[in-house]
Structure formats: C-alpha cells, structure tokens
Amino acid sequence: MVDPGAARGGDRPGGDLPQTGERRGRGVVTVLSIARKELALYFGSFLFYALATVFLLLAGYFFYTNLGFFVLMGGMSLPRGLWQYQLLDVQRLLLVLTPLFTMRLFAEERKLGTLELLWTYPVRxxxxxxxxxxxxxxxxxxxxxxxxxxxxxxxxxxxxxxxPLLAGYVGLWLLVAAFIACGLFLSALTDSDSRRWRGLR
Known part of the structure; x- marks a missing residue:
C-alpha cells in the first residue's frame, strides 16, 4: 500500500520541490528555448542580413588592402603581420556592429509588448x-x-x-562575448532609466 505522505514528498521540508538536478535540467531547457526563439527572430529579420552584409563587405575590403600592403612590401612578416592587422580591423568592426545586435534583444520585446509577459513566466x-x-x-x-x-x-x-591564427580567432571570439555582455548590461540600464524617467514625468 502506498503511503500518502510519501506521495506528497513525506514529512521532509521541501519534499514537494524538484531536486537540484531536475531544476538544472529545466533551466538548461529554458535557456535553449529562449535562445532558439531569439535565433528565429534574428534570422527572420532584415537587420541581421543588412549588418552581416556590411560586416563582410568591410572585412573583405580590409583583407584586400592589408594583403596588398604586405605584398607590396615584399611579403614582410606575412604569416603573422597580416593576420594581426586583419583581426584588429575585424575587432573594430565588431565594436561598432555588436551594439546594433544587442540593442534589439529587449527593444523587440518592448515593441511587441511581450517583455512584461516574459518576466511573468516561471523562469529566472x-x-x-x-x-x-x-x-x-x-x-x-x-x-x-x-x-x-x-x-x-x-x-x-x-x-x-x-x-597563432587559431589563437587570434579564439581571442576575437572571447572579445565578442565581452562586447555582447556589455551590450546587454547597457540595454538593461537604459530600460531601467527610461522607466524611471517615465515615472518621474
């Protein structure tokens, strides 16, 4: 015979709560679900393709000019110097373009009126x-x-x-992650300040 107390989690405090591993599993599923939704919005919007086109065109132009410079200089330090200049130029491009990606993460939710609804979901x-x-x-x-x-x-x-080239790309990827983190942080601050300003008015 099944003990009713055992079915309810027994007399243990928090017996009805999900275990730590279960909560972590649900958290991972939630994060991936939100990421998939955001990816669908990115790849379904004109903004991504416009910014990607600008980025690739400018990156290609910088590669052409950097390669031409090193060829005209007789191939001086081509294996190392070319990629230093190229990755530096790409870094500057990402410094400008990355905020254009991060600013829509919460702006799109506010535009659609789903931001407040999102905060009410049982997610952290x-x-x-x-x-x-x-x-x-x-x-x-x-x-x-x-x-x-x-x-x-x-x-x-x-x-x-x-x-060295792989190390340069790994460093660039980590720098991109830092740019995105800063963009999200500033986006949250901007949203908070705008709400406070509307409240004062």
Missing amino acids: DAEIILGKFLACLAVVTVMVGATVVYPVMVAAFYPVAAG
Whole structure:
C-alpha cells in the first residue's frame, strides 16, 4: 500500500520541490528555448542580413588592402603581420556592429509588448538573459566564422601558421562575448532609466 505522505514528498521540508538536478535540467531547457526563439527572430529579420552584409563587405575590403600592403612590401612578416592587422580591423568592426545586435534583444520585446509577459513566466531572470546572450553570440560567431575563408585563400599560395591564427580567432571570439555582455548590461540600464524617467514625468 502506498503511503500518502510519501506521495506528497513525506514529512521532509521541501519534499514537494524538484531536486537540484531536475531544476538544472529545466533551466538548461529554458535557456535553449529562449535562445532558439531569439535565433528565429534574428534570422527572420532584415537587420541581421543588412549588418552581416556590411560586416563582410568591410572585412573583405580590409583583407584586400592589408594583403596588398604586405605584398607590396615584399611579403614582410606575412604569416603573422597580416593576420594581426586583419583581426584588429575585424575587432573594430565588431565594436561598432555588436551594439546594433544587442540593442534589439529587449527593444523587440518592448515593441511587441511581450517583455512584461516574459518576466511573468516561471523562469529566472538569469535564464532569460543567458538565452538572449547565447543567441546573439551564435549570430555574431556565424559572421566572424565567415571570415575564415581569407586564411584559406592565402593558404593556397602561401603557408599559414595555424596555431597563432587559431589563437587570434579564439581571442576575437572571447572579445565578442565581452562586447555582447556589455551590450546587454547597457540595454538593461537604459530600460531601467527610461522607466524611471517615465515615472518621474
């Protein structure tokens, strides 16, 4: 015979609450669900394709000019110097373009009127922010990953040191993650300040 107390979690305090592993599993599912929703919004919007086009065009232009400079200089430090200049130019591009991706994460919710509804769901604030962060990071990673074609083109004619180049891309990816985190933080501050300003008025 089943003990009714055992079915209700017994006399243990918090017996009806989900276990730690179960809560973590639900948290991961929630984060991935939010990330998938944000990815669908990104790839379904004109903003992503416009910014990606601008990024790739400018990155290609910088690669062309940097490569031309090193070729005219007789290939001086081509294996290392070319990628230093190229990654620095890409870094500057991302410094300008990344905020354009992060500013829509909460602006889109406010525009659709779903931001307040989202906060009422049984999810943690950290899960919402992490899901949006991962989605934005994935989108920018796709853009940066497209620039790998430049080393492949150079490798067809000139040896490319894979180690330093890989380290440079890993550092660039971590820098992108920092840019996105700062963008989300500033977006949250801006939203809070705007609400406070409306309250004062």
